[in-house]
Amino acid sequence: MSDRNASTSAFGWDFQTNSAILLMLENIKNAKQIRVEGADEDIEITLQDNSKIYAQAKSIAKPDDYNHVINKLSDALETLSLAAKNGDGSLFTYVTNSPNPFNNQRTMSYFTGRTHLDYNELPDAAKNKIIDIVHKKGYNNLDLHKFDVRVIPFYGNDLKNRYKEILACINEFLGEININIPGINTSIMEIWQRDLFQNATQTDTDIFISKEKMIWPLIVLVIDKSTSREYEKDFDEDEIEEIERKYKLIINQNTMSYKMITRVTFDYRGAKKDKKTFISENWRDYQDIVDKLKTDDLTKQSLVKIILYRILTQRHYIKNIKRGANL
Structure with missing residues (x-):
């Protein structure tokens, strides 16, 4: 076309x-x-x-x-x-x-x-x-x-x-x-x-295309494009983009993992904090997902925050998409 x-x-x-x-x-x-x-x-x-x-x-x-x-x-x-x-x-x-x-x-x-x-x-x-x-x-x-x-x-x-x-x-x-x-x-x-x-x-x-099959690529795009923009003032933008590029696999694995999503959203609801405060104060609770990476501590911290932000952001987006499409 x-x-x-x-x-x-x-x-x-x-x-x-x-x-x-x-x-x-x-x-x-x-x-x-x-x-x-x-x-x-x-x-x-x-x-x-x-x-x-x-x-x-x-x-x-x-x-x-x-x-x-x-x-x-x-x-x-x-x-x-x-x-x-x-x-x-x-x-x-x-x-x-x-x-x-x-x-x-x-x-x-x-x-x-x-x-x-x-x-x-x-x-x-x-x-x-x-x-x-x-x-x-x-x-x-x-x-x-x-x-x-x-x-x-x-x-x-x-x-x-x-x-x-x-x-x-x-x-x-x-x-x-x-x-x-x-x-x-x-x-x-x-x-x-x-x-x-x-x-x-x-x-x-x-052979039809179901509504679910049509909407799923939108959900995937939202997950992929949800970034840690709230943390641009704390980290250099080029640094964040490099982390997202270099660790794309681990980011996707965790942001699409039902187990990880459940873990984070359960903790988030229990903490009764806004998203930014929760990430700032609780990111250390999830260091286990990056412990095996051979990189510096600041990069690990940034990576954990990116993953947490994506999970909490996509949770809101996916809820809106499903509601809007009546899924």
Whole structure:
């Protein structure tokens, strides 16, 4: 997806993948799993009650090209109507990057920027166009009261511009769960893009990505990027970065160890101190994890504090992530 000269088909796949990210995040609390290129639709999200959100993602390569938008809308309504026969659809979504999805200058103002409109919220001209297509083509299985339209600005060879609305959606989710770690938004976007694109290439349409599997990389990133920044005034920043680089394995082993996490959090709750005071006054209780290292005492002290800070910080982050994703 990093090809700046991608073909129209590759652009369409890219739009489909990123639309899946947006739809999954917007429904993260109620979602159970997601499939790109599903058995029936471009995107299929299974909810906790086993009903599904069916979505068709149709893109145009040039945002000012309206020649084929009605054909794309008609194609989407056709497949969504077919999916409606399954009887398990709770929502049927048409996703496009066209700012003029109904090829009508009078309705364009409704679709400025990232837009989500239920069928009943659409302008009359748009509703009439949908009804006209449905009646002429016989797409009568589709309950239009379960239908909505989403517009995601998504265009250009500059990937920062192309993905800006997807990144904005990710930032909104991270803000809701109080994650404010520099660079984590771009990192998780790239992981989700890769994983969902790979999901689309699997011929077995029964292979879904569970919500847990989607959220786990975010938890790993949080653990990896949680640093001892509160101690920068006590230690040289370059020194801390060197310790984190040199002892990355022991840091990861301890911050991801259930036994170590339980030990630290149990002591922390019992101490009834704030995080910084606890680390400053109790770090010596955990010297056993660094005793065998052949290094100076100051480095050992710094390493223990980094591990303690990460455990106590990630505990808060992971709790927020799980709450935000309803895990």
